[in-house]
Amino acid sequence: MKLKIYADRLSQPSRAVLIFCKLNGIDFEEITVDFVKRQTQSPEFKEINPMAEVPAIMHGDFKLFESHAILRYLACAFPGVADNWYPTDLIKRAKIDSVLDWHHSNLRRGEVTLVQNTALATILGRQPGPHVVPEAEKLLSASLEKIETFWLKENEQFLLGNSQPSIADLSLVCEIMQLEVMEEEDRNRILGPYKKVQQWIEDTKLATRPHFEEFHGVLYQVKAKLQKQQLLGANTET
Amino acid sequence: MKLKIYADRLSQPSRAVLIFCKLNGIDFEEITVDFVKRQTQSPEFKEINPMAEVPAIMHGDFKLFESHAILRYLACAFPGVADNWYPTDLIKRAKIDSVLDWHHSNLRRGEVTLVQNTALATILGRQPGPHVVPEAEKLLSASLEKIETFWLKENEQFLLGNSQPSIADLSLVCEIMQLEVMEEEDRNRILGPYKKVQQWIEDTKLATRPHFEEFHGVLYQVKAKLQKQQLLGANTET
Structure with a gap:
């Protein structure tokens, strides 16, 4: 189950999550959700994150938002992440x-x-x-x-x-x-x-x-x- | 090493930490720091929390502030806390x-x-x-x-x-x-x-x-x- 990251690289918490995954060899699909174009407000994206904000992730069936919660989760869920x-x-x-x-x-x-x-x-x-x-x-x-x-x-x-x-x-x-x-x-x-x-x-x-x-x-x-x-x-x- | 909680019961995050400890049988000493009287700004309290806010804790030599970080820590550090x-x-x-x-x-x-x-x-x-x-x-x-x-x-x-x-x-x-x-x-x-x-x-x-x-x-x-x-x-x- 490949991790999906819903992100806009103009959003600083989105970048933190994307960089973290790259650094730690976590395989992911990046799905751009442009907040200036109000794509975060679309009904499809609100199914992923009802708060209508990026970043959000889907890992199998599990949906999660709030970048700090995502970073904590990824650090614990992927065994290859260094302890620091x-x-x-x-x-x-x-x-x-x-x-x-x-x-x-x-x-x-x-x-x-x-x-x-x-x-x-x-x-x-x-x-x-x-x-x-x-x-x-x-x-x-x-x-x-x-x-x-x-x-x-x-x-x-x-x-x-x-x-x-x-x-x-x-x-x-x-x-x-x-x-x-x-x-x-x-x-x-x-x-x-x-x-x-x-x-x-x-x-x-x-x-x-x-x-x-x-x-x-x-x-x-x-x-x-x-x-x-x-x-x-x-x-x-x- | 008895837990020390620096708190003002008028502060809602202070109450959350105090109630959590009581509910889970965590023995603690409550030290009142009155923020209306600006006791949070005293040099003594800033030694505990340089951000000059309640709640803060001392557990042995370990000082910690931010109520959510405190609650997470206490839930993990005290084995008697129920998993929920x-x-x-x-x-x-x-x-x-x-x-x-x-x-x-x-x-x-x-x-x-x-x-x-x-x-x-x-x-x-x-x-x-x-x-x-x-x-x-x-x-x-x-x-x-x-x-x-x-x-x-x-x-x-x-x-x-x-x-x-x-x-x-x-x-x-x-x-x-x-x-x-x-x-x-x-x-x-x-x-x-x-x-x-x-x-x-x-x-x-x-x-x-x-x-x-x-x-x-x-x-x-x-x-x-x-x-x-x-x-x-x-x-x-x-």
């Missing part, structure tokens, strides 16, 4: 769960709200109220500060002082990568103060190559397209 | 993880934003913008709708069609209980349409008695206090 991704040791596992749970209302909420209401606002038809963007940037920066000063330890490359990446590193770095679609100046202002975070992103890319860059290709294309539009807009204004 | 709370079966466990992960950006976000910006706004010094409350109520209602139509199944009492409660039932019901501090009229308007949700709350209370009510005592006291203030306010206006 989601350790069997209870304490090590609990610490990774703690990062993953913290992520939802902190880094993820800040990043998603910021990017969807700035760089992607036109594509998504958003018209944010005056407080939305500054509040999102504040939450994002506070989250990056916590990663820099607490989750990343001295002398180790990955979260929680680990020498090898876990599903938490993959999930959080894919989230931060979404900032690529923002204007360079804004992205540098946001990430600039966090040197350890910047090094950790590079270390995660290296540890997961070549699949990390492969699955981020679509994001880089969107970035290039937005930069071109911005340039055209600037020229028109001139 | 967090099943060892991979598929059953993954489904519970899916509910727990979904919770953060849906039911929890809607409920917390609504209650903290209405009933508890004065205590917490909040002055919400004009869209905050209606958007929070919309998200909360959409989340209750999903619980009613998807997570709760016909003919079974608990989430996911289970005949016994899991840590997801406990976490989500404790969250909804926070609506107790709202005005009766608002609470009825919000919960009224969801008959299965109402029955599930009652079933969860029954399955977890007497500890459920015991740990909700403080919440009922706050509710009574707010009702009295409201009544005094109404009389003054007359």
